[in-house]
Amino acid sequence: MGTARYALFSGTAAGLAALLAVMASAMAEGRGVLEPVSATSHWLHGDSAGRTAKADASHTGVGLVTNAASAMFWALPFAFWASRGGPRSLTHLLCGASVLSALAALLDYGLLPRRLSPGWELAVSKRAVAGAFAAMAAGLAAGAWAAQRRH
Numbered sequence: 001m002g003t004a005r006y007a008l009f010s011g012t013a014a015g016l017a018a019l020l021a022v023m024a025s026a027m028a029e030g031r032g033v034l035e036p037v038s039a040t041s042h043w044l045h046g047d048s049a050g051r052t053a054k055a056d057a058s059h060t061g062v063g064l065v066t067n068a069a070s071a072m073f074w075a076l077p078f079a080f081w082a083s084r085g086g087p088r089s090l091t092h093l094l095c096g097a098s099v100l101s102a103l104a105a106l107l108d109y110g111l112l113p114r115r116l117s118p119g120w121e122l123a124v125s126k127r128a129v130a131g132a133f134a135a136m137a138a139g140l141a142a143g144a145w146a147a148q149r150r151h
Helices: 002-028 035-039 047-051 057-082 090-111 126-150
Strands: none
Touching (some): 002 035, 035 047
């Protein structure tokens, strides 16, 4: 049950942190706040998804579900690592989360087909995408810290 708790806490926090980061970046860059959320549905709708500024189930809903599923996917190996070997310091958790987030970025934007990337680059700058992966790392670590404290 420990690994599941860590995955739930870390995945939820990572997904929310990355989402808030790309939304804030979109706003700062003069884009619609929902554009990066909808852009995540590009695996289904193509590149035009990144220009969807109004909320709808087909783009924004699919984007939210895809983001949540992706966050949980990445939270699983992190949770497996974080839940083993006793309590870890927040610094140690953040280092592990940063490594995993960098791996996620490498796979998403370097090795996997473009259609499987988060799609954020369709709506925000590369700098904002990097910020979202940093936020993901912070969320993973914060979630694991909370799961550890709850134990």
